[in-house]
Amino acid sequence: MKYMLLMQFSAAGTDFPSIDTWTPEEIQAHIGFMIETNGKLAADGELVQAEGLAGPQQARIVRAGAGGAPVVTEGPFAETKEFLAGWWIVDCETPERAVEIAAHISTAPGPGGRPLNMPIEVHPVMSAPPQEM
């Protein structure tokens, strides 16, 4: 079963300063943790995909306007309250395992090397074979 894990940052749900205020060592430790985590998931045969997203400054919200032409209705977001920072798709045996992976990612180190305990959303991906109805 595949699960999508979303690293969703929100001003309300997090109690740590944004990464641009961290020391180089703190940033390095954070990146090292992510690389190690992805390496472990790959070695376990569970990693389908992992991507980080560019910052909210580069994001846009697009709707179709007259004749289907794209209309940018919002963004770039200079001071956004909530944004998606990255995601993983993992393929694992049980929902419990997906939760375990999410909890591990949540412990990524932040300022002072302390775990960020950031919220990770776990979504099952629609990948099961259908039953005959």
Added chain:
Amino acid sequence: MLSRRFGDFATAEDAVQEALLAAATQWPVDGLPDNPRGWLVQVAYRRMIELVRAEAARRDREDRAARREGDDRRTAPPADEALATDRDDTLVLLFLCCHPTLSTASAIALTLRAVGGLSTAEIARAFLVPEATMAQRISRAKQRIRASGLPFRMPDEEERQDRLATVLHVLYLIFTEGHTASLGADLRRVDLSEEAIRLTRAMHALLPDDSEVAGLLALMLLTDARAAARTGPSGELISLADQDRGRWDAAAIAEGTTLVTRAMARGPVGPYQLQAAIAALHDEAPTAAATDWPQILALYQVLERLSGNPVVSLNRAVATAMVHGPAAGLDALAALDADPRLAGHHRLDAARAHLYEMAGDRERAVTHYRAAAGGTTSLPEQRYLTMRAARLATLGAPS
């Protein structure tokens, strides 16, 4: 052959792969050897010896070799055993690939790789995961088999039925996984249902007297016979009752029916034969209305006693409704609410929705179809259930 001779499955597979690579590069240049199989075996054998020699810890190797050595290796085999050995090797390999110490996903991957002969890239595409991930999953599975020191030999008689059940379960999962592929844009080049049928057919040829192996093969054929009618032009699910029966595969139905009839006559009767018999009754009905529901209900009752699977109880409740009316079916479903294995399960909602629809209670049917749509993790199912709710809601709305 090499696994048996050396008792080392992972290294043997590497050796065979290298021999095949050598063949792919040398045969087009030097021409096909007189005995291609003999050539491959000899090259793989030589490579195997090199690989084994290269292994560093000699004592460790000897230890493991001693543990892996089957009892039958301590005495010389009779000269006429060659065929039986080949036959047993495939079976032993299946038992090893579907060993209970492996996770289901690993067992499936290893079976397709080692017994089915699919490439890692093909298996990865079939399951929509990167090739590197699938390669790791297979290599992990091999390590696990190696670390557990499992001998490469047939399981003992008493262990064999349990182990066979695991093998059949893995083959069945490969088969159902194939149903995902037949829907929507088909990005997968390997048809997993076909592959599962091929493997089960091979297993049936090896164990022709095993009634459950025959039952599983029959179940696959009788289910696959409906594949072309199961989805509409845009990949949408079509319910059994609404399928165009003219598009069912008559040859597969005939073969499956013959297989399951013979197997049940021989016995012992098991869950796969019962499911195949139910599938055969659906397949033999010229119209949905002509379905022999009393017989299907009787088979579900036997299956329920035999398997204790709550999903079977759910299907039995639906069959009860078809025989005794929706109220009786809903009563049977109510009895299942207490089962924690089914609590909140979308299939319970889907069955309930279906029976409320039968009973003419549109409002409740819509509620349960929507709940089922919210609970499924299959996209075609979700679309089907959402559509079913929408149609009923439209019918129910005042115009």
